[in-house]
Amino acid sequence: MKILLVITDYGSFNNFLAELAVNLSHENEVHVICSESNIIKIVDKFDYTKYDLTFHKIDIPRSTSIIKLIKSASKINQIIKRINPKLVYAHFTTGIFPTVFFKKRDIIYWGAFHGLGMNASSGVRKMMFSIVELFCFWRLDKIFLINNKDFSLVKSLSKRKAIKYTSCGVGCDIEKFDSSKFGELDKVAIKKELKIDDRFVITYTGRFVEFKGFDLVYKSFIKLNNEFPNKYILLLIGGKDSIHPTGLTEQEEVNLSENKDIVQVGYTSEVEKYLAISNVFLFPSKKEGLPVCIVEALAMGLPVITLDERGNSDIVKNDFNGYLVKSISKSEDITKIFEKIKYLSQHSNVAQLFSENSLRNRSLYSRDFFITEHIKLFNEFKDNEF
Known part of the structure; x- marks a missing residue:
């Protein structure tokens, strides 16, 4: 099965999603869209060339600039048309919004919000985040949250779609942090x-x-x-x-x-x-x-x-x-x-x-909980597809 992961920048992918992507690549063709920027500057966790993993580097702005996000949305849409994945899984508000902007009807879209902007801002910024994130909720097929406050809010707005990670966020490598x-x-x-x-x-x-x-x-x-x-x-x-x-x-x-x-x-x-x-x-x-x-x-x-x-x-x-x-x-x-x-x-x-x-x-x-939970979700999706 073709899976597309979207995250704002390469550093965040390497820090948060590397283990999941590598595990998924054992039985799936995995593509990753992210920007070249390396906000979290650490060495690569894996030699990604050894896995069925393809990177597509485009500029995804880390801001709520609608014009910039729509430009990146067009580029993401072109990649989606070219690779035609069964499932697209985007992370962070600024990664999800451009991904779902030109949503294709025959593809399933999941989004993981690592902290809702509308739940942690005020004034004009809160208004902007609310517009963007409510649009995302409408377009997504599943909405993943990682804390209780965000989950409660989204569940009240879209009970059928809202899912809270059972893991402790994305967790960490407890063998390393020992x-x-x-x-x-x-x-x-x-x-x-x-x-x-x-x-x-x-x-x-x-x-x-x-x-x-x-x-x-x-x-x-x-x-x-x-x-x-x-x-x-x-x-x-x-x-x-x-x-x-x-x-x-x-x-x-x-x-x-x-x-x-x-x-x-x-x-x-x-x-x-x-x-x-x-x-x-x-x-x-x-x-x-x-x-x-x-x-x-x-x-x-x-x-x-x-x-x-x-x-x-x-x-x-x-x-x-x-x-x-x-x-x-x-x-x-x-x-x-x-x-x-x-x-x-x-x-x-x-x-x-x-x-x-x-x-x-x-x-x-442990990050193992995050990986195990997601492998199960992807396998259930694959079983339902076939």
Whole structure:
């Protein structure tokens, strides 16, 4: 069977859908449409040339610009006409909209929303996302959601089509994200490599963008660093995004690059090794579907501090495996984050309890659940087709 996967960029495909695509390619002809851009810059997980997998690279804008999305829709439609797949499975709002714009009647279209824009925005942006996503709901044959809030909304609008992943989002590789693989000597070596002494390590993973709470990370750390010099280290894994602001002022950007207590690792395929030396994972994002970085941190047994927002609250339980901070204002959020980190650093027994609680549910974080669930869905579709 011919299957077409559509996702905004190659980096996201490699990070989120690689294992699924490779598994599907064992018994199917799999095509992938994505842009050349590599937002999540990690090495390829597989040698994709060894599988029945064909890439079609086109420009898919990561914005709600209708004109740009319609241009990409035309290109996607041309590819669909040429390869004539039985099933098209698109991911993210900006990947789904251009895919279904010129929907062909004899092809089944599925869409997975990794966080609805209409459920995490306000004002004009909320209006724009609502128009685009409601159009997508109408055109899709199945609508996949990965968190409870989004599922509840879509179920109320289109009960027959709405499906929630039973997996923990797309999950993670729990064999890779396994803290037991790192002994004390390993951790000492990693800290030596980074020139980090024996201080409390706060880690953030992801793009340095305001809607992911990067400015809150920086400012809460500066507050900690000013009050308790030489006690904390901030470890940043990821990098800037050319189309989204960091939320920092020009002077704060300079301080970020010059602060010796902030270690910038960049994008890496070895996130687990840096999580292994961390004491707490800080990810105060307001706009998530179900964040893979939090899943990875929990799989490593790290206490997580995040905002009490959809997706985050699906996997972080307050006072169980971390803290959910109710967002009120940036200044109050920074103060609350500051207090939570300070408390965990001063009460190692609580941090240890959170860690143990995270590891109790460790098997639930596996990406295998996501793959198994989807293989079953594709097989059921194939059986019904034939």
